[in-house]
Amino acid sequence: MPVETRLLALAALVAFAALAGLVWRATTGRARRIVAGQQVNLNDLGAFKNGQPVTSFGSKVTFLQFSGEFCTQCPPTARVLGELEAKTPGALHIEVDITNRLDLANRFNILQTPTTLVLDKNGIVKSRISGAPKTTTLESELGTFAI
């Protein structure tokens, strides 16, 4: 195969990969609204926070973050959501490791980590953020809860 053709094939592959990367970066971390979302059961979730079992939702909003093994984006996401919780009255951040909780992965249809479910004060899923949440996404999520 001529050198020019081979270089052209490589350039096409680079362009494809770059396009895929740009699409991924634009779509990851955005919220998808959930209509008639399911009720999260805290007992069943078995979440712990600061060594204590979580027994109530945030008084305004709860960010339920599912993390897992081999996830580089999970610790930074936990840090961002933790900071958001600290500066937002009524907001709660819960992180659940689903590595050994495939039942939760199946129930909430978790395909990638981190996946963050945004819950209202009653623990009903209102939206879903796949990937590390964008700052603007979190701001507009807080906005929907009038915070």
Place this chain on the structure above:
Amino acid sequence: MSTKQIDPRGPRFGAAITTVLLATDIFLALDSTTADAAFILLVAITALFAIGAIFGNAKHPYGWIFKNLIRPRLGNPKELEDAAAPQFAQGVGLFVAGAGVILHIFGVPNAVVIAAGAAFVAAFLNSVFNYCLGCQIYFRLKRLRVIR
């Protein structure tokens, strides 16, 4: 989960070298006169993936280069990451590149260029966009019961 923490820029640096090697491999594989060289290079890339998958980034030649030549010229990273995630990605690379090697040995046409192309896209996304394979496919594979 492993508690060993590493500089996340290390694996991205390694992925950049892998991207260049795989691009070279595709270039060689597309011409019949250099197809043998392409196969040998893919075997070498597979071996490098195996080192990364089995021993981790710290014991990988690219990890060594990063630690001794690159890292001293950079500031401290914003945060560290779990060493297990890039190791998982190396395992995926090993599977894809290794499949290309084995299929080529069994005479499957274009096995080298297809495997190198697939691995190239993943390595490119990893180095340029910080795309994390472990985040994207681990639970998909687990839920499909491909892995436990």
